Amino acid sequence: MGGLYRNFVKHIVYPLETMRIGSSARRHLAELEVSQFLSPERIRQLQIERLRRLLIHAYEHCPFYTERFDQHNFNPRKLQAIEDIQSLPITTKKDIQENKERMRAVNFPDEMLEPNKTGGSTGAPLYFYHDKERIFSREASTFRHNRWAGWDIGMKTAHLWGHRGDISGMKGIKAGLRNFLLERRLILDTSSITRDSLVQFKKELRKFRPDIYIAYANSVFLFARFLKETGSRDHHRPRAVITSAEVLESSQRAVIEDVFECPVFDRYGSRETSIIASECEKHTGLHICAETLLLEFIKEGRAAGPGEVGKTLITDLLNFGMPFIRYQNEDTGSTVAERCSCGRGLPLMKISGGRVTDFLMTPEGKLISGAALTIYLIANAPGVAQAQLIQENINEVTFRIVKGEMFGAATLQFFEREIPKFFGPRVKYSIEYVENIPQENSGKYRFSISKVDPREMF
Numbered sequence: 001m002g003g004l005y006r007n008f009v010k011h012i013v014y015p016l017e018t019m020r021i022g023s024s025a026r027r028h029l030a031e032l033e034v035s036q037f038l039s040p041e042r043i044r045q046l047q048i049e050r051l052r053r054l055l056i057h058a059y060e061h062c063p064f065y066t067e068r069f070d071q072h073n074f075n076p077r078k079l080q081a082i083e084d085i086q087s088l089p090i091t092t093k094k095d096i097q098e099n100k101e102r103m104r105a106v107n108f109p110d111e112m113l114e115p116n117k118t119g120g121s122t123g124a125p126l127y128f129y130h131d132k133e134r135i136f137s138r139e140a141s142t143f144r145h146n147r148w149a150g151w152d153i154g155m156k157t158a159h160l161w162g163h164r165g166d167i168s169g170m171k172g173i174k175a176g177l178r179n180f181l182l183e184r185r186l187i188l189d190t191s192s193i194t195r196d197s198l199v200q201f202k203k204e205l206r207k208f209r210p211d212i213y214i215a216y217a218n219s220v221f222l223f224a225r226f227l228k229e230t231g232s233r234d235h236h237r238p239r240a241v242i243t244s245a246e247v248l249e250s251s252q253r254a255v256i257e258d259v260f261e262c263p264v265f266d267r268y269g270s271r272e273t274s275i276i277a278s279e280c281e282k283h284t285g286l287h288i289c290a291e292t293l294l295l296e297f298i299k300e301g302r303a304a305g306p307g308e309v310g311k312t313l314i315t316d317l318l319n320f321g322m323p324f325i326r327y328q329n330e331d332t333g334s335t336v337a338e339r340c341s342c343g344r345g346l347p348l349m350k351i352s353g354g355r356v357t358d359f360l361m362t363p364e365g366k367l368i369s370g371a372a373l374t375i376y377l378i379a380n381a382p383g384v385a386q387a388q389l390i391q392e393n394i395n396e397v398t399f400r401i402v403k404g405e406m407f408g409a410a411t412l413q414f415f416e417r418e419i420p421k422f423f424g425p426r427v428k429y430s431i432e433y434v435e436n437i438p439q440e441n442s443g444k445y446r447f448s449i450s451k452v453d454p455r456e457m458f
């Protein structure tokens with residue numbers, strides 16, 4: 001029955017739905033399924049062609065890049081090799097925060113663009129746009145990489161993720177029907193967790209029996225640890241767990257694999273650029289989604305060699321509505337020289353930095369997900385350039401804030417109103433203003449730090 005319905009969704013419901021909404025995701029997916037097995041040289045050739053097209057477009061239609069390229073005497077039509085873009089400056093978060101409208105392509109009207117935002121891996125909020133076509137190709141990238149973990153269209157997934165409303169995207173009967181027929185997702189909101197909600201997760205998963213879990217790394221780890229420490233035996237086991245949104249430590253992976261008796265597929269993604277890289281069934285590193293993104297690793301102003309850790313720069317080859325060119329997302333990683341034995345020509349990388357978050361706890365015994373706070377609290381606060389949350393004890397949280405240009409009374413009012421919604425009425429918070437929040441030497445950025453052990457809740 002399950003397999004029959006899966007085929008019905010894959011071959012009938014999904015194609016009809018993509019036609020109805022005019023989505024090109026199926027075409028993109030078909031292309032990506034083929035191109036992943038091209039040779040590394042062919043993939044690089046494809047990247048050069050797409051890069052040239054993007055740069056010419058950005059030069060002709062985005063005032064920010066027109067000015068930048070002119071200042072650096074950069075002629076995109078003369079681009080011969082990928083390395084040629086090294087003569088262009090890096091695009092920082094600050095550049096985007098200050099020039100968002102000038103980075104937009106003038107030939108893309110409002111109705112062709114979707115606004116989006118992120119709390120980022122360093123707790124520095126960012127607002128940006130994707131063009132409609134990019135949204136379809138992003139969906140295709142996600143599908144391809146989910147398929148590496150054994151998922152396919154029509155299968156059921158459980159999401160241990162931030163807010164429910166954020167994931168379902170749409171509300172109402174139509175969305176409910178779409179989810180029932182097509183997406184078949186169970187959303188388990190991990191933005192705030194109590195002991196009861198972990199018990200509830202277990203119950204819902206047993207009933208829904210999803211094929212794959214897609215999860216904030218720290219949320220699924222907490223859930224796995226809860227099952228382990230409470231001696232659970234009768235919990236549901238999926239085929240695979242995909243972890244994302246924060247750093248997955250190898251000790252966490254071991255617990256998740258042990259409890260759910262299935263492999264973990266780690267993923268590196270971001271809202272700005274969709275899936276950046278993810279593990280295939282060989283787990284030898286993360287395959288870069290190289291047909292859609294160009295990654296560079298930069299050390300002391302030059303390209304880092306294989307295995308050498310550098311700052312990550314990303315060029316999104318397909319977002320013409322608002323090009324991201326050499327965008328420094330504040331993560332660090334390195335390229336892996338070896339080819340993967342899976343046969344895919346997509347280059348491998350390792351991530352060495354990234355976001356580390358702790359759960360924060362309220363006196364009522366609720367755990368608040370750090371990863372969820374970056375997007376649902378900090379990214380919505382006006383005028384916050386960067387933030388870090390520290391919990392010394394169960395009654396107090398310190399917000400370390402780097403002020404942005406728009407910081408003011410409205411920011412403080414926002415905190416006064418919103419913080420109790422996340423932390424409840426009893427948590428005291430204080431704000432400490434700082435000049436910057438440095439990364440650790442490892443390249444990791446700790447967004448939330450708690451000295452309270454979340455296991456107190458079990």
Ligand SMILES: [Zn+2]
Nearest residue numbers: 280282340342
């Ligand atoms: Zn592989």
